[in-house]
């Protein structure tokens with residue numbers, strides 16, 4: 001068994017809840033929107049879903065039928081050979097007929113994971129559209145490129161891509177215990193693994209060591225990749241790792257963390273939702289180390 005290879009068994013069983021891999025982007029995108037396109041109606045950080053026992057995010061027919069004004073439109077890719085578009089609805093007077101609004105987080109468990117990924121991607125692309133209507137360098141209006149997912153400035157030709165913010169998340173093991181910490185943002189009693197954004201000019205391994213050291217005072221070694229996924233709140237890419245304790249006493253950074261401790265599997269605190277990659281890392285550790 002080569003130590004440098006990542007084995008499937010070492011990766012999280014969390015097949016990218018937010019990874020929209022059922023969409024295939026075909027560029028250049030169509031010049032005009034085909035009449036058989038499917039639509040996802042986005043407002044703020046959520047989408048409209050059909051009401052009823054089996055809700056879906058997919059709507060057929062042009063979005064003008066569902067919303068009256070202020071449409072932003074983004075091509076998402078083909079889903080089962082059907083081109084999919086997101087329509088950003090600025091100000092609907094009320095929900096489109098037969099539909100109800102749901103924030104992306106509320107959709108977990110309500111619709112299939114594949115649709116959840118597309119819904120979050122749609123919301124993300126409408127946010128991209130809204131945030132890049134003008135050039136960040138010269139202020140002139142931009143236009144959507146058809147050849148790739150980007151905006152082109154009409155004056156200075158600056159190309160702007162959707163923002164992706166890499167962040168690390170790491171489960172630190174110390175014998176049969178793991179390091180969990182509490183952010184002041186968490187619900188009462190909830191703990192999670194250490195996470196934080198990669199900073200400009202550092203590599204990912206450095207970010208992993210730095211975040212653990214800054215937040216808890218602990219040194220780590222043997223950092224192993226565990227999987228990744230887009231985390232659409234609003235534009236992170238979470239890169240997951242497992243690492244081993246190498247030294248240091250827990251000494252928390254009181255800004256980002258209010259409490260941190262070592263927990264064994266019989267005394268785990270309240271954990272994050274199954275939707276999260278942090279929970280996937282913890283569940284993977286429980287499954288791996290449990291007696292079979």
Ligand SMILES: [Zn+2]
Pocket residue numbers: 135136137138139140153154155156157158
């Ligand atoms: Zn410009």
